[in-house]
Amino acid sequence: MNELKRRSIETPQLWVACGRPWYDPVYRDRCRARAEYRRSIKDQSQIATTRISNDLHEQLLTKDTVSFRKTWKNKINKRRTAVSCVDGDTNATDIANKFAINRLSAGMFTK
Numbered sequence: 001m002n003e004l005k006r007r008s009i010e011t012p013q014l015w016v017a018c019g020r021p022w023y024d025p026v027y028r029d030r031c032r033a034r035a036e037y038r039r040s041i042k043d044q045s046q047i048a049t050t051r052i053s054n055d056l057h058e059q060l061l062t063k064d065t066v067s068f069r070k071t072w073k074n075k076i077n078k079r080r081t082a083v084s085c086v087d088g089d090t091n092a093t094d095i096a097n098k099f100a101i102n103r104l105s106a107g108m109f110t111k
Contacts, residue, residue, distance in 0.1 A: 001040055008037035 011030040018026050052075045059068040086095045 001044070004033070004037040004040050007033040 011026075011033040015021075015026050015030045018024070021027055052071075055071050055075070056068060059065075059071060084090055086098060089095055089098065
């Protein structure tokens with residue numbers, strides 16, 4: 001994967017250095033390197049999804065509900081909750097200003 005990423009970065013640089021030719025082996029190499037890197041990212045994502053599905057399936061087959069719930073919670077149910085109200089303010093700008101005032105008064109950073 002690192003090699004593919006390196007090639008996907010280097011080949012466009014070479015293509016630009018050659019004057020950005022459209023019908024040239026340098027252009028084809030650039031396109032091929034980019035496609036291979038994107039394909040590897042997609043494949044890695046599918047492998048991770050399959051692994052999660054297999055883990056959950058195995059735990060369901062063994063009727064191990066505790067492990068199933070732990071796996072589900074750790075791998076699937078990762079929700080981040082945003083704070084919607086701070087000291088009665090719901091506007092993001094007001095919340096950010098209160099945070100900055102709090103940090104300034106505590107001496108965390110200066111203006």
